[in-house]
Amino acid sequence: MQLDEFFVTGEPLIYAGMVAIAVVSAAIVFLLTYFKKWKWLWQEWLTTVDHKKIGVMYILVALAMIFRAGVDALMMRLQLAFPDMNFLNSQHYNEVFTTHGTIMIFFVAMPFLIGLMNVVVPLQIGARDFAFPYVNALSFWSLFFGAMLFNISFVIGGAPDTGWTNYAPQAGAVLNPGPGINFYLLGLQLSGIGTLATGINLMVTILRMRAPGITLFKMPIFSWSTLITSFIIVFAFPILTVALALMTVDRIFGSHFFTLAGEGLPMMWANLFWLWGHPEVYIVILPAFGIFSEIIATFARKQLFGYKTMVWAIILIAGLSFVVWVHHFFTMGAGAFVNSIFSITTMAIAVPTGVKIFNWLATLYKSKIIFPVPMLWSLAFIPSFTIGGVTGVMLGMAAADYQYHNTYFLVSHFHYVLIPGTVFASFAGLVFWYPKLFGHKLNEKIGKWAFWLFLIGFHVCFFPQYFLGLDGMARRVFTVGPEWFTLNFISTVGAFTMGLGFMVFVFGVIYSFRYSTRDLPGDDWQYGRTLEWATPTPVPKYNFATLPENVRTHDTLIDMKEDGETTFDEKKLESIHMPSYTGQPFIMMAILFFASFALVFEWITLAVIGLIATIVMMFIRSFDYDEGYHIEVDELRENERRARGLDDDRE
C-alpha cells in the first residue's frame, strides 16, 4: 500500500487538520513530560476503576468530541451561507455531515450522559461504586478507543460519507470501496461493546446496590430514568451490533445481506438500523428528562410534581420507543396499512411526553424559583423542546411526512429535540453536578453568558431551517440556490453564535478552575434534595462513610436533614472494601483498537493477531485473584472529619 493511499491527501483543510493533530499531540506529550505527569496519568486516571473518575473522563471525551463535531457543523454552515460557495466540495461535504452526525450521537450525547450517570447514580442510590467497577473501566476505554478509531478516519484512509444512517446499498462495498465505511462500522462496534456493558452494569448497580431503605419508588428520578435507559440499551444495542456485524461481513468477506446483488435486502439495513435507532433516541433523551426533573425540583425548591406519573411516563415511553421505528422511513413504500400503524404508535408517544411537560410546569407552579445556570438551561428546555415535539408529531403523520421527508424541516426537528433535550441537559447536569465532579463551582456570570449565547444562537440557527424545509430545501445538499440565501445566512449566523457560546462555556471552565473557591459544603447549591448532596465535596473515594437509615421519600436528603442525620455516623463506621486499580481494561481495549484498525484496512492477519491477544487478556483477567483492599475505620474517621470541618457544619 502506498503512503498516499494510507493518508488522505489533496485537501488543504485536512492538511490543516493533520498539522493540528500533530501539534496538539506534541503539546500533550511535552506538557506531561515537562511537569513529570506520566506516572500521575497512569496511576490516577488510565488505571482507575473509580466511577467518579471514569465519569469525568467520559465527560472530557464528550467535550472534546463536541468541539470536533461542532467544527464540522460550522464548516457545513459556512458552505451553505452563500449560494454556490466553494468552501467544501461535494465529497468533503458528505464526509463532514456524516462525521458530524455520527460523532454527535455516539461520542457526544452518549458519553456525556453516561458520564453524568457514572458520577451521579451511585451517589444518588447510596452505593460505593458500580456493581462491576472493572467492567466500567473497560466500557470507558472501549468508548475512548472507538471514538479515536472513528476520528482518525479523516486523516488516515478517508472518512465515511454516507450519513450517520449509513444506508445500504450506498454504504456497500460495490458503491463505496475503501476503508471509509469500515471506520464507521468498526468504530461504532468497538464503542458499542462499552455501551452495552455500561447498560448491564448500571442495571445491576441500580437493582442490587441501593442503600437499605431506598426502594425502587424512593429512588431519585434521574436514577429511575437511568434504570429505564439501561433497559433500552440492553435490548436495543444488540440490534445495532448485529446490523454492523452483518454489514462488516458484507464489506470485508463478500456476503450478501444488504447488497443489491445476490438476493440481498438493502432495505433491511434501514429497518434494522432504525429498530435500534429509535430506541437510541430515547436512550439519549430519557436521562435528559431525569436531569431536568432533578434540577427543576431543586431550584423550584419544591417536591417534584407527580413523581409516580413521571416514572410511569418514562416506562411507557421506553415501551413505545420499540414500536415506532418505521416512521423514519415512511417513504420506503411499505404501504398505507404499515405506515398508518406506525403513525398511530408515533403519536401515542406524544402523550406520556406531554404528561412530563405538564408535570414540570406543575412543579414550577406557585414555587419560589431561583435562577442559577442549571435552572436557566432547564427552563429554556421546556418551550424549545415543545417546538421540537410538535413538529415531530407533524412528521409522524405518514401522509404529511411525504412532504417533509429528507428536507430541512426534518433537520430542524431533530435538532430541536436533540439540542434542547440532550445538549441542554448535558450542560445543565454538568454545571449542576460540577462541584461533585471537580470540587468547585463554575462561574455563574460566565455561565449565563454562555447560556444566552447558546440559546439565542440555537433558535436563530434552527428556526429558519423549518421554513427552508417547507420551501423545499433538501437535506444533505452541498450548495444552495439564491432563493434560499437569506434564511441560510441567518442560520449560519446562529450556528456561529452557538459556537461562541460553547467557547464562552469552555472559558468559564478554565476561569473557574483558576479562581473558584474550593471550600464548599457538601450540599453545594443549598437546596439539594437527593443523596449525592449528602457527601462532602470533593466526594471521597468510598462515597459514603455510613449509609442513611430512615428513608421515607425519594427526596432522601430532605428526610435526613429533618432527622439530623448525615452520611457520617461515627458509631456505625466499619472498614470499607474497595476494588484495586488496574491497567488491564486500558490495555485490552488498546489491543482491540489495533485489531479493529487492521480490520478497517482488511489486513486480516494483523486483525487475527489482535483478537488472539484480546483473548489472552481475557484469560489473564479470568485468573486474576486481586481481592482489592480495605479502608480502615481510623482513616475513614480522620478523612470525614477533615472533609466536614471537624464536625458536621451543615445546617
Add this chain to the structure above:
Amino acid sequence: MAKNNKNYPINHIVGFALSIILTIVAAWTALSSGLPTMWIIIAIMVLAVIQAGIQLFMFMHITESGATNAPWNMIIHSAVIASIVIAGSLFTMSFGFTHDHGGGDHEGGSAPGEEEQQDTEHDGHEGH
C-alpha cells in the same frame, strides 16, 4: 459463590464446548451440507433452540432462585423485544421488494424496477 456451584468448572467447560460444536455444525449445515434450503433453515432453527437452551441452563443460572426474579423478568422482556424485531421486520419488509425485475414468479409481482414498485400492487398509493 463456590457452594451453590458444585460442578462449577465442568458444567461450564461442557457448555462452552457444546456451544462451539453446535455453531460449527450450523455453519457446516449452511455452507456445505448440500441439503435443500428449507431443510437448512429448519436445521439451523433447531440448532438455535438447543443453543439457547444450553446458554440458559449452563451459563444463565436459570435453575437458581435468588433474591430477585430478574432472570425471568429479563427473559420475558427479551422475548417481547425479539418478537417485535422479527414480526415487526416481517410486517414492515413485506411490501413486495423483490429481485425479479418484472415478470418473475413472486406473488402479485409484475411491478418493474426495485424501489419504484413500492405500493402499486397493494393499495394503489400514489405518492413518492
